[in-house]
Amino acid sequence: MDVDGPMYMRQIxxxxxxxxxxxxxxxxxxxxxxxxxxxxxTIAALKLIEKGKxxxxxxxxxxxxxxANPVIVTAHDGAGKPVSTTLAKSKITLGQLLNHxxxxxxxxxxxxxxxxxxxxxxxxxKDQDVSAFFKILQGSLPGVPLKFEPGTDxxxxxxxxxxxxxxxxxxxxxxxxxx
Numbered sequence: 001m002d003v004d005g006p007m008y009m010r011q012i013x014x015x016x017x018x019x020x021x022x023x024x025x026x027x028x029x030x031x032x033x034x035x036x037x038x039x040x041x042t043i044a045a046l047k048l049i050e051k052g053k054x055x056x057x058x059x060x061x062x063x064x065x066x067x068a069n070p071v072i073v074t075a076h077d078g079a080g081k082p083v084s085t086t087l088a089k090s091k092i093t094l095g096q097l098l099n100h101x102x103x104x105x106x107x108x109x110x111x112x113x114x115x116x117x118x119x120x121x122x123x124x125x126k127d128q129d130v131s132a133f134f135k136i137l138q139g140s141l142p143g144v145p146l147k148f149e150p151g152t153d154x155x156x157x158x159x160x161x162x163x164x165x166x167x168x169x170x171x172x173x174x175x176x177x178x179x
Contacts, residue, residue: 038160042098044179045163049094053170056095063166066134067092070150071143072103085141090150094166097159103146104137105157130165 048054054063061068070092071085088103096102137158138144147155164175171178 035156035160040179041160041164041167041175044167044175045094045098048167048170054094054166056093056098058094059091060094060097060162060166061091063169064130064134064162066131066138067144067162069143070103070146071141072149073141073145073147082141082145085143085145087143088146088149092150094163096150097163097166100154100156100159101151102157102159102162103148103150103153103155104144104159104162105147105155107147107157130168133161133165 045054049056070088072088073082073085075082075084077083092102092104097104134144147153147157167178168175
């Protein structure tokens with residue numbers, strides 16, 4: 001790829017490929033920002049802390065009851081479906097959402113982050129129903145699945161999405177309006 005010339009990238013499956021047949025980019029081009037919004041959402045949450053509406057140690061179940069009884073996935077079958085869980089011993093806090101140590105993971109089936117993530121996003125954000133988001137995450141499990149006990153490790157996952165939901169409920173505005 002020539003770094004001095006135009007760059008055209010398109011995602012095919014899980015790979016980004018050089019694609020010179022892409023349309024020209026202009027002021028009306030829409031981009032999928034993905035994780036670039038994590039920092040902005042984190043700053044918005046910090047503003048709520050500054051206003052005294054929530055603290056880093058606040059259990060998030062106080063705002064999002066769907067996170068009251070998460071389960072840690074302890075085993076998957078050959079297809080990646082969780083087959084064994086245990087109830088988390090610790091509560092998820094806002095601080096853990098912000099530093100990605102909540103245990104919420106993009107790999108819903110233990111194997112393929114993109115497929116699980118896109119299923120959740122395409123179904124739950126159409127009507128902005130927070131409960132739909134958590135129902136998809138939970139599936140048939142007894143609680144929202146976690147990769148590990150909250151606060152004990154790091155994973156890149158749905159923590160910032162949950163932070164956005166908290167901002168919505170505490171501010172009384174949509175995330176877009178609040179930002």
